[in-house]
Amino acid sequence: MKKTFEQFRKSNLLFQVLKGPQHLECQKLFVLDSSFNPPHLAHFQLLSQTIKNFKLKDTRSHVLLLLAVNNADKLPKPASFPTRLEMMCLFADYLQEKLPQSVVSVGLTVFSKFIDKDKILHEQFVKGCSADIGYLVGFDTIARIFDEKYYHPLKISDVMESFMSGSQLYCLARGDCHLSAESQLRYASDILEGKFEPVIPREWGARIHVMQNDYPALRNVSSSEIRNKLKNGQVESLKDELPLCIYDYLINNKTIFD
Numbered sequence: 001m002k003k004t005f006e007q008f009r010k011s012n013l014l015f016q017v018l019k020g021p022q023h024l025e026c027q028k029l030f031v032l033d034s035s036f037n038p039p040h041l042a043h044f045q046l047l048s049q050t051i052k053n054f055k056l057k058d059t060r061s062h063v064l065l066l067l068a069v070n071n072a073d074k075l076p077k078p079a080s081f082p083t084r085l086e087m088m089c090l091f092a093d094y095l096q097e098k099l100p101q102s103v104v105s106v107g108l109t110v111f112s113k114f115i116d117k118d119k120i121l122h123e124q125f126v127k128g129c130s131a132d133i134g135y136l137v138g139f140d141t142i143a144r145i146f147d148e149k150y151y152h153p154l155k156i157s158d159v160m161e162s163f164m165s166g167s168q169l170y171c172l173a174r175g176d177c178h179l180s181a182e183s184q185l186r187y188a189s190d191i192l193e194g195k196f197e198p199v200i201p202r203e204w205g206a207r208i209h210v211m212q213n214d215y216p217a218l219r220n221v222s223s224s225e226i227r228n229k230l231k232n233g234q235v236e237s238l239k240d241e242l243p244l245c246i247y248d249y250l251i252n253n254k255t256i257f258d
């Protein structure tokens with residue numbers, strides 16, 4: 001993976017598929033954009049609930065696990081990118097097994113903002129198919145997608161118009177969030193009622209779908225909490241938060257977050 005990653009870094013590519021089909025194979029694409037630092041069961045739950053509730057009837061779905069080599073806020077730490085790519089590939093195999101009605105690809109991009117990721121995916125992955133792209137996010141991320149600071153001095157209603165008119169945002173409420181679960185679940189209807197106008201146009205509310213996590217124990221799981229537990233030797237409890245393949249990988253590579 002180190003070599004593959006270095007090649008991507010040295011190339012001028014903006015997006016590259018490293019595993020799975022190179023182009024969209026189904027009518028519905030679900031993108032999980034994450035730091036995969038490491039991937040965990042709340043990520044799986046986000047995918048599984050979204051596919052269960054929103055996949056097109058009687059068709060397969062295409063899942064794209066996407067890693068940005070530039071994050072909107074975070075430095076590229078603590079696990080190296082090649083390590084994260086290895087975990088993404090293990091996670092992709094796990095998804096393929098658990099969600100057999102899905103096709104899974106793993107990709108890299110240089111873009112941190114969703115508006116830019118969306119443009120490049122339409123150009124290089126969807127390639128002219130009339131598919132809506134569904135982006136899978138936790139509530140903390142949706143709040144950041146609609147934060148004006150990322151687009152200054154442009155207006156969100158202008159700069160995000162093209163992205164929001166062709167995308168759906170599938171969102172899982174989080175326990176470790178500044179808003180109550182009720183407020184998170186009301187977010188789309190609040191937008192539809194115009195509560196955030198003029199910043200967020202009310203019609204965008206129809207493209208946002210906030211779900212409660214069906215498994216309460218996963219609502220507070222996060223990669224940072226898992227990294228801390230691993231550092232502090234609290235490995236037993238990690239079994240309930242990670243796919244077994246990722247758990248085994250971390251146990252065999254305990255220093256990757258050092």
Ligand SMILES: Nc1ncnc2c1ncn2[C@@H]1O[C@H](COP(=O)(O)OP(=O)(O)OP(=O)(O)O)[C@@H](O)[C@H]1O
Pocket residue numbers: 033034035036037042043046136137138139140141142172173174175213218219220221222223224225
């Ligand atoms: N417990 C959770 N419930 C709902 N969404 C989640 C949860 N954990 C992660 N997500 C979402 O999955 C997406 C990708 O996750 P990300 O890589 O940021 O994981 P994270 O666990 O929040 O990482 P970190 O702790 O390093 O910030 C984000 O949109 C994030 O909000």
Ligand SMILES: NC(=O)c1ccc[n+]([C@@H]2O[C@H](COP(=O)(O)O)[C@@H](O)[C@H]2O)c1
Pocket residue numbers: 033034035068070071072073074111112113114115141144145146147150
């Ligand atoms: N305005 C935006 O589009 C925006 C804001 C914050 C994070 N992101 C991206 O969301 C993804 C997840 O971010 P975190 O790993 O920081 O939670 C990253 O790819 C990050 O760059 C995008």
